[in-house]
Amino acid sequence: MNELLATGQLKPIIDGPYPLNEVPRLIQYFGAGQHQGKVVIAPES
Incomplete structure (x- = not known):
């Protein structure tokens, strides 16, 4: 899998980042099943 990522043959899909306060809605x-790829929650700054 690392080789596929390194050569660009496999590209991760990331949905976000979303702020932490949106977690209830994101659940x-x-x-x-409305998301595309991995749902990412951003840390609060």
């Missing part, structure tokens, strides 16, 4: 979003 429903993820549960409904």
Whole structure:
């Protein structure tokens, strides 16, 4: 898998980043299957 990532044949899909305060909504979003790829929560600054 590392080789595929390194050669650009495999590209991760990231949905976000979203702020931490949106987690309740994102749980429903993820549960409904509306997301594309991994849902990322950004740390609060």
